[in-house]
Amino acid sequence: MSTASGKRLAMLAAGFTIWASAFVALYAMLSVGCRFGWDGIELAAGVSLQRAQLATIFLIHLAAGAWLATTLRPRPSSGDAATALFLRRAAWGAAVAALASTAFSFFGVFMLTACH
Secondary structure: OOHHHHHHHHHHHHHHHHHHHHHHHHHHHHHHHHHOOHHHOEEEOOEEHHHHHHHHHHHHHHHHHHHHHHHOOOOOOOOOOHHHHHHHHHHHHHHHHHHHHHHHHHHHHHOOOOOO
16 A cells, blocks of 8 residues: 555544544543533633633634545546545545534534533
C-alpha cells in the first residue's frame, strides 16, 4: 500500500475520531463542572460557566469536523486510480456523516440542564 493510499484509508476514521473526542471531552467536562459547581456560576446574560465551557467544546469540535469535511471534499483528478478515488469519496462521506452526528448528538449543550 502506498503512503497516499494509507493516508486516505486513515481519513475514513478521522471524522468519527473527532466525534469521539467531542464525546469524551463533553462528558468529562460535564462531570468536572458539576462536581465543582460551575452550573451555579453565572457569567453573563444568564449563561453559566458550565454551559459556556460545554458550548465552547462543542463548537470547537463542530468547526474541526466542518474543516475536515471541507478538506476531504473530492476534487476531480485525471491521475487518480479507481481505488484512490473511491477512498477519497468514502472519507469525505464519512466526514460529512460524522459532522452531522456531532451536530445532532451534542446540540443539547445549548438547552438541556447540565447537573440535575
